[in-house]
Amino acid sequence: MDLKERKLKILKTLIEYYIQTGQPVGSRTITEKYGLGLSPATIRNEMAGLEELGFLEQPHISAGRIPSDKAYRYYVDKLMEITPLTPKESDILNALLSGHMDETEGVMKQIVNALSDITNCVAIAMVPKISSMNLKDIKMIKVTDNKALMILVTEKEIIKDTVLRIPDDMDQYELDMLCELLKPRLLGKRLDNLGLLAKECLAGALSNRRDILQQVMEQIRERMFVQKGTQLVLGGTSKLLDYPEYSDVNNLKLIIGMLEEEERLLGLFRGMFQDELKIVIGSENKISSARVSIVASNYDLDEDNYGTLGIIGPVRMDYSKMLAVLDYMSKNIAGMFENFFR
Amino acid sequence: MDLKERKLKILKTLIEYYIQTGQPVGSRTITEKYGLGLSPATIRNEMAGLEELGFLEQPHISAGRIPSDKAYRYYVDKLMEITPLTPKESDILNALLSGHMDETEGVMKQIVNALSDITNCVAIAMVPKISSMNLKDIKMIKVTDNKALMILVTEKEIIKDTVLRIPDDMDQYELDMLCELLKPRLLGKRLDNLGLLAKECLAGALSNRRDILQQVMEQIRERMFVQKGTQLVLGGTSKLLDYPEYSDVNNLKLIIGMLEEEERLLGLFRGMFQDELKIVIGSENKISSARVSIVASNYDLDEDNYGTLGIIGPVRMDYSKMLAVLDYMSKNIAGMFENFFR
DNA sequence: TTTAGCACTCGCTAGAGTTGAGTGCTAACA
DNA sequence: TGTTAGCACTCAACTCTAGCGAGTGCTAAA
Numbered sequence: 001m002d003l004k005e006r007k008l009k010i011l012k013t014l015i016e017y018y019i020q021t022g023q024p025v026g027s028r029t030i031t032e033k034y035g036l037g038l039s040p041a042t043i044r045n046e047m048a049g050l051e052e053l054g055f056l057e058q059p060h061i062s063a064g065r066i067p068s069d070k071a072y073r074y075y076v077d078k079l080m081e082i083t084p085l086t087p088k089e090s091d092i093l094n095a096l097l098s099g100h101m102d103e104t105e106g107v108m109k110q111i112v113n114a115l116s117d118i119t120n121c122v123a124i125a126m127v128p129k130i131s132s133m134n135l136k137d138i139k140m141i142k143v144t145d146n147k148a149l150m151i152l153v154t155e156k157e158i159i160k161d162t163v164l165r166i167p168d169d170m171d172q173y174e175l176d177m178l179c180e181l182l183k184p185r186l187l188g189k190r191l192d193n194l195g196l197l198a199k200e201c202l203a204g205a206l207s208n209r210r211d212i213l214q215q216v217m218e219q220i221r222e223r224m225f226v227q228k229g230t231q232l233v234l235g236g237t238s239k240l241l242d243y244p245e246y247s248d249v250n251n252l253k254l255i256i257g258m259l260e261e262e263e264r265l266l267g268l269f270r271g272m273f274q275d276e277l278k279i280v281i282g283s284e285n286k287i288s289s290a291r292v293s294i295v296a297s298n299y300d301l302d303e304d305n306y307g308t309l310g311i312i313g314p315v316r317m318d319y320s321k322m323l324a325v326l327d328y329m330s331k332n333i334a335g336m337f338e339n340f341f342r
Numbered sequence: 343m344d345l346k347e348r349k350l351k352i353l354k355t356l357i358e359y360y361i362q363t364g365q366p367v368g369s370r371t372i373t374e375k376y377g378l379g380l381s382p383a384t385i386r387n388e389m390a391g392l393e394e395l396g397f398l399e400q401p402h403i404s405a406g407r408i409p410s411d412k413a414y415r416y417y418v419d420k421l422m423e424i425t426p427l428t429p430k431e432s433d434i435l436n437a438l439l440s441g442h443m444d445e446t447e448g449v450m451k452q453i454v455n456a457l458s459d460i461t462n463c464v465a466i467a468m469v470p471k472i473s474s475m476n477l478k479d480i481k482m483i484k485v486t487d488n489k490a491l492m493i494l495v496t497e498k499e500i501i502k503d504t505v506l507r508i509p510d511d512m513d514q515y516e517l518d519m520l521c522e523l524l525k526p527r528l529l530g531k532r533l534d535n536l537g538l539l540a541k542e543c544l545a546g547a548l549s550n551r552r553d554i555l556q557q558v559m560e561q562i563r564e565r566m567f568v569q570k571g572t573q574l575v576l577g578g579t580s581k582l583l584d585y586p587e588y589s590d591v592n593n594l595k596l597i598i599g600m601l602e603e604e605e606r607l608l609g610l611f612r613g614m615f616q617d618e619l620k621i622v623i624g625s626e627n628k629i630s631s632a633r634v635s636i637v638a639s640n641y642d643l644d645e646d647n648y649g650t651l652g653i654i655g656p657v658r659m660d661y662s663k664m665l666a667v668l669d670y671m672s673k674n675i676a677g678m679f680e681n682f683f684r
Numbered sequence: 685t686t687t688a689g690c691a692c693t694c695g696c697t698a699g700a701g702t703t704g705a706g707t708g709c710t711a712a713c714a
Numbered sequence: 715t716g717t718t719a720g721c722a723c724t725c726a727a728c729t730c731t732a733g734c735g736a737g738t739g740c741t742a743a744a
Contacts (some may be wrong), residue, residue, distance in 0.1 A: 060693080063695075368707085402724080
């Protein structure tokens with residue numbers, strides 16, 4: 001699959017020009033953008049070759065060429081130069097992120113909006129499920145007659161809490177006892193195992209309040225099990241409407257439909273990282289038939305946990321810039337909302 | 343503004359027919375749908391009258407008539423019959439809502455999806471800001487070396503908490519003292535006033551730890567102030583793409599843009615309830631120039647607090663059905679997720 | 685191997701003609 | 715006075731045609 005250098009240069013020029021304009025590119029245009037004293041005829045010959053290899057397509061016989069998905073893949077893997085963000089660009093990004101940082105969700109929203117603004121694509125952020133973290137401490141506080149707050153602290157000091165219903169006559173002392181009962185069996189364990197483990201604890205429990213304990217345990221199990229964990233924030237859908245390739249409503253419907261199905265989106269990104277892919281181009285995406293490309297990047301939360309940032313846009317997106325932006329963001333993100341995440 | 347009965351019948355027929363088809367309605371069509379032995383010519387005369395009064399519009403001189411916003415308003419206020427959901431319809435709605443109910447957000451998502459599916463419009467749910475509730479109890483628990491959990495309990499026993507950063511050497515005792523200091527001044531007050539009030543408390547504080555206290559207060563102020571409270575869940579955007587009126591991308595962009603700006607949406611609904619409106623028709627909406635109608639309904643959470651359900655769709659929506667669906671939902675919603683809300 | 689030249693393709697646009705749904709107006713009728 | 719039949723008129727939508735132009739593939743010459 002090693003092409004002659006000239007073919008590659010032509011391919012690269014063509015792709016980059018097409019990314020900019022969205023118009024099929026003709027041989028004359030190539031000679032203008034990348035002269036080197038070759039005539040359109042020569043370029044035409046080379047383009048015919050590239051088409052035979054499956055890198056180029058012609059919408060109609062009398063039109064210029066557009067890159068195929070295969071071409072984008074080759075471009076992304078071999079031809080593209082990744083240039084980090086210039087100071088000017090990162091300034092813009094930072095400016096977009098200035099202003100008050102609120103709760104986690106607010107921060108995420110802001111990050112997503114900034115990403116979307118600078119890339120002109122849909123941006124997605126996922127906060128990791130904290131359920132893969134290990135439990136460091138557990139507390140229960142009686143807050144009203146029949147409600148207690150269960151507080152879970154992970155090793156990374158991220159705090160997760162949930163309200164438990166308790167019997168009116170259960171007091172703080174009894175809650176403390178319950179915690180002490182649970183601690184030796186749960187501390188150090190992963191959060192997503194907590195539910196099942198909690199149930200087992202019951203075996204060795206004090207017998208006089210067995211029924212009540214059981215109720216509470218059941219709730220812990222439920223809450224822990226149910227907690228989906230991964231949270232998804234999305235922004236910039238309307239940006240897509242500026243691209244001529246999405247002036248067709250049918251196409252748009254596929255995309256917006258995809259964006260609405262969180263489960264499918266999550267699956268998509270999960271799949272990408274199983275295959276260690278950062279970029280999915282057009283038809284490579286098997287989850288939806290929407291014609292889009294997806295660029296994703298993980299950001300570290302700590303050594304075991306990461307979240308994901310993603311960009312979804314037209315296939316002719318500026319992959320190099322997307323990678324640079326995502327790279328910059330994922331490196332700087334951890335510090336940005338460390339204080340707000342819990 | 344009392345029109346002759348015949349005019350009204352024609353107007354009503356025309357609106358309802360237009361809601362179904364989306365096509366301009368001609369005089370012949372009216373005679374077919376609502377005969378009563380009148381000829382098209384007579385209908386034409388009446389329609390000319392209705393147009394003069396501002397109830398009808400003609401896209402072109404040789405087209406049929408379409409209702410104006412004013413006509414919809416009149417229809418909604420005076421002509422429309424509101425029929426409650428038939429058992430069959432409510433069954434469908436209930437079926438859409440079956441399945442596991444998870445956390446609040448999950449429930450909301452499910453409700454919104456069901457609403458969207460049955461109405462073929464965008465559905466929106468808002469959970470109320472609890473900030474209008476009064477504080478009943480406040481606790482602070484040291485959870486890690488430098489983090490404490492502040493727990494606020496409202497009169498309605500709804501619990502809201504937030505993580506505070508504290509100095510390493512601040513212990514549980516000191517936190518308790520802080521709570522005792524705050525309690526007499528904050529209990530019984532509205533949550534959204536808390537921030538400012540907390541700052542005032544400082545005046546009478548113990549002097550030796552003043553700086554640290556100030557930091558903590560500042561955080562409380564921030565967190566309370568910032569706490570947007572109202573949470574917004576939205577679904578069914580892709581449904582809009584099926585309507586011919588939104589095949590125009592520019593129009594679509596306005597709408598999707600509006601849906602993305604949570605603040606503006608919240609403002610819109612807030613405005614509606616200040617004016618005690620349930621329905622906003624087309625250009626009556628001053629927040630966005632997107633051509634849509636909005637139907638909203640409050641659901642009670644308790645006697646002081648309510649959330650909002652809303653439907654956003656094309657101006658020629660079936661207002662009667664929308665009201666019926668929203669009505670049914672808002673009445674049944676409270677029980678549905680009582681257990682999950684906190 | 686490159687290139688100039690040429691015939692060819694075909695999407696796009698503009699203009700002309702046709703159709704058809706629907707109107708307003710007028711005059712006649714009950 | 716209200717209703718209606720009749721008719722001329724309007725105009726969006728569709729079809730058809732022709733011309734343009736960007737771009738191609740192929741051939742033959744440099």
